[in-house]
Amino acid sequence: MLHLYSAALRPVPRIMSFMSEQPLVGVVMGSKSDYEVLLAGIEILRALEIPYEARVLSAHRTPDQLAEYVVTARDRGLRVLIAAAGGAAHLAGVMASKTLLPVLGVPIAATPLNGLDSLLSIVQMPKGIPVGTLAIGKPGAADAALLAAEILALNDAALYERLAAWRAARAQEVLDQKLPE
Numbered sequence: 001m002l003h004l005y006s007a008a009l010r011p012v013p014r015i016m017s018f019m020s021e022q023p024l025v026g027v028v029m030g031s032k033s034d035y036e037v038l039l040a041g042i043e044i045l046r047a048l049e050i051p052y053e054a055r056v057l058s059a060h061r062t063p064d065q066l067a068e069y070v071v072t073a074r075d076r077g078l079r080v081l082i083a084a085a086g087g088a089a090h091l092a093g094v095m096a097s098k099t100l101l102p103v104l105g106v107p108i109a110a111t112p113l114n115g116l117d118s119l120l121s122i123v124q125m126p127k128g129i130p131v132g133t134l135a136i137g138k139p140g141a142a143d144a145a146l147l148a149a150e151i152l153a154l155n156d157a158a159l160y161e162r163l164a165a166w167r168a169a170r171a172q173e174v175l176d177q178k179l180p181e
């Protein structure tokens with residue numbers, strides 16, 4: 001029994017880390033099944049050259065490892081945390097309870113309720129422990145990354161310029177759209 005307990009508390013390996021620099025954004029998802037949705041945000045972090053790390057940690061399946069990750073996050077250099085989960089999505093709120101870093105929650109559509117369950121779970125935090133809640137699914141994942149970038153750009157002029165260029169490019173894409181004759 002003791003053996004099983006120890007095994008359960010073994011550190012969860014970091015499954016992805018694409019940047020060699022010190023990560024500034026920690027992207028946490030409740031299950032690997034959330035990853036495809038979160039890619040919409042991870043691709044933006046990559047495009048903006050923001051060092052990040054991505055981890056699978058669950059509020060109910062790996063609560064001790066999640067707590068360890070969050071309480072050490074600031075000292076390890078992380079500045080913003082993104083938390084994505086589906087169902088009764090308590091991941092973001094639990095993370096926010098353990099840190100003063102900003103936590104951005106992304107609801108995932110993982111059950112027959114299509115993400116409404118996770119949206120309400122994340123957005124309806126009782127007062128005092130804030131979670132910045134984004135839209136359900138890929139739009140929310142993308143906006144979480146952009147909001148993280150805006151937070152980091154407050155103290156990073158070069159990132160501010162990259163963010164401004166990114167947004168200008170999106171505007172140009174709209175202006176370039178052609179309708180059928």
Ligand code: RP5
Nearest residue numbers: 030031033085086087108110
């Ligand atoms: C949540 O349960 C996860 O964030 C995921 O969205 C959902 C389903 O997880 P799996 O059953 O695919 O591992 O905790």
